[in-house]
Amino acid sequence: MSKDNSRTTPPKGREALRQRQQAAATADRRVSIAIRSAWIAGLAVAALLIGVTTWSIVGARSGNTAGVVAADGLVTPASASDSGAIVIGKPDAKVTVTVFLDFLCPYCGQFERVNGSAIAAAVADGTAKLELHPMSFLDDLSSGTKYSTRAANAFAAVANHDATTALAFSQLLFAQQPAENSAGLSDATIADLASEAGAPVDVVAAFPKQAYQPWVAKITKQAFDSGITGTPTVKINGQTFTGDLYTAGPLADAIKAAANG
Amino acid sequence: MADGLLPRLRALRQSDRWIYTTMLVSALLSLTASFVLSVDAIILAADPRAALACNINAVISCGTVGASWQASLFGFPNAFLGLIAEPVVITIAVASLGGVRFPRWFMLSAQVVYTLGLVFAYWLFFQAYFVIGALCPWCLLITLSTTLVFTSLTHVSIRDGNLYLRPRASRLARAFVGADLDALFVALLLLGITAMVVTKYATVLF
Numbered sequence: 001m002s003k004d005n006s007r008t009t010p011p012k013g014r015e016a017l018r019q020r021q022q023a024a025a026t027a028d029r030r031v032s033i034a035i036r037s038a039w040i041a042g043l044a045v046a047a048l049l050i051g052v053t054t055w056s057i058v059g060a061r062s063g064n065t066a067g068v069v070a071a072d073g074l075v076t077p078a079s080a081s082d083s084g085a086i087v088i089g090k091p092d093a094k095v096t097v098t099v100f101l102d103f104l105c106p107y108c109g110q111f112e113r114v115n116g117s118a119i120a121a122a123v124a125d126g127t128a129k130l131e132l133h134p135m136s137f138l139d140d141l142s143s144g145t146k147y148s149t150r151a152a153n154a155f156a157a158v159a160n161h162d163a164t165t166a167l168a169f170s171q172l173l174f175a176q177q178p179a180e181n182s183a184g185l186s187d188a189t190i191a192d193l194a195s196e197a198g199a200p201v202d203v204v205a206a207f208p209k210q211a212y213q214p215w216v217a218k219i220t221k222q223a224f225d226s227g228i229t230g231t232p233t234v235k236i237n238g239q240t241f242t243g244d245l246y247t248a249g250p251l252a253d254a255i256k257a258a259a260n261g
Numbered sequence: 262m263a264d265g266l267l268p269r270l271r272a273l274r275q276s277d278r279w280i281y282t283t284m285l286v287s288a289l290l291s292l293t294a295s296f297v298l299s300v301d302a303i304i305l306a307a308d309p310r311a312a313l314a315c316n317i318n319a320v321i322s323c324g325t326v327g328a329s330w331q332a333s334l335f336g337f338p339n340a341f342l343g344l345i346a347e348p349v350v351i352t353i354a355v356a357s358l359g360g361v362r363f364p365r366w367f368m369l370s371a372q373v374v375y376t377l378g379l380v381f382a383y384w385l386f387f388q389a390y391f392v393i394g395a396l397c398p399w400c401l402l403i404t405l406s407t408t409l410v411f412t413s414l415t416h417v418s419i420r421d422g423n424l425y426l427r428p429r430a431s432r433l434a435r436a437f438v439g440a441d442l443d444a445l446f447v448a449l450l451l452l453g454i455t456a457m458v459v460t461k462y463a464t465v466l467f
Contacts, residue, residue, distance in 0.1 A: 060463035
């Protein structure tokens with residue numbers, strides 16, 4: 001039967017029924033193939049999604065997303081040096097400014113408020129890199145709330161994300177520094193200041209896990225073992241700076257001298 | 262039909278009892294969440310810094326989401342809409358379980374309104390996820406339950422021809438639902454949302 005024929009005179013009776021049944025069977029087959037393919041593809045995507053979810057849970061559990069985990073389980077911020085400092089600025093900067101501090105120590109606050117912007121400027125223009133040792137030996141002076149450790153932990157968490165943000169955060173912490181023998185800043189205030197400095201919300205939300213508390217304790221001991229006797233201790237290229245820490249000028253001049261020397 | 266677990270499960274999923282029970286339970290969950298969020302909205306209106314029970318940290322925080330402009334898109338808390346709409350769904354589900362059959366135009370209207378609600382719920386989810394950057398457990402419950410109510414409502418609409426589709430589209434839609442592909446689709450959607458939330462917030466949640 002030619003095509004023309006079928007178009008002009010429709011087939012009759014049994015022949016027509018047979019054709020309709022065949023067409024219906026073909027359509028059914030096509031639908032069931034489509035359904036089967038959809039199920040196979042769908043289950044594959046489901047397996048993938050479950051895999052991604054499980055993988056990120058396992059990753060978070062093992063702490064891979066929160067700093068560098070050593071064999072002994074110690075979590076170290078990504079931007080920390082072996083000497084126990086958070087390193088901020090260009091690694092090959094000519095001058096290295098090292099500051100040992102405790103976020104509760106009043107003189108550290110005074111030092112920061114006087115010299116903070118000069119140091120930040122030297123870091124920003126690449127003249128100097130800054131090594132901050134956030135110590136926790138004044139923990140007993142915050143009415144049992146361990147403010148030094150809480151602040152240092154938050155600082156380390158932000159530094160693990162981004163060192164420059166951490167510098168801005170430490171300036172804010174010192175700008176609102178609580179007095180000794182107060183309860184220190186609340187966790188909520190610390191979180192607000194970190195957000196204000198530009199730390200992302202997931203970094204801030206992880207502060208309560210206190211993941212860096214052991215690291216803070218370790219570097220505090222490390223600092224005392226290396227001969228540090230108090231804070232703030234400031235070094236320029238490894239040499240303890242003996243000039244006036246509490247008036248603007250001398251430290252900035254010393255950095256400039258070291259850069260030109 | 263009664264041989265094997267899978268065929269029996271599939272038959273159960275296609276039954277009125279299953280569909281309307283899912284609808285009922287999901288609508289009740291949605292109503293509960295809407296109620297809690299409405300109360301929270303009133304507390305927040307009185308004191309924007311109020312400590313809500315679900316403010317667990319900076320990320321899991323109903324307060325952060327509740328204080329956003331998106332949470333009162335129409336000038337009043339979105340949750341009020343749930344208080345209005347979910348009782349209607351509950352009524353439909355209970356009546357249908359009791360054997361009542363509603364006219365097609367009625368079910369079509371319910372479908373249209375609920376579809377708008379679903380779009381709104383997902384818009385809110387994406388706003389919270391990408392813009393507000395906080396998780397609100399009650400809002401997530403609403404995303405989940407709205408999805409399930411929508412699924413069961415659509416299941417009925419397609420099966421009973423409430424959508425006034427053309428014969429060919431209707432046949433395809435029925436084949437889709439008959440092969441349980443709607444269930445697969447919803448499962449993928451919910452898995453996708455779970456994956457989104459977990460990958461972004463794993464460090465906070467676990």
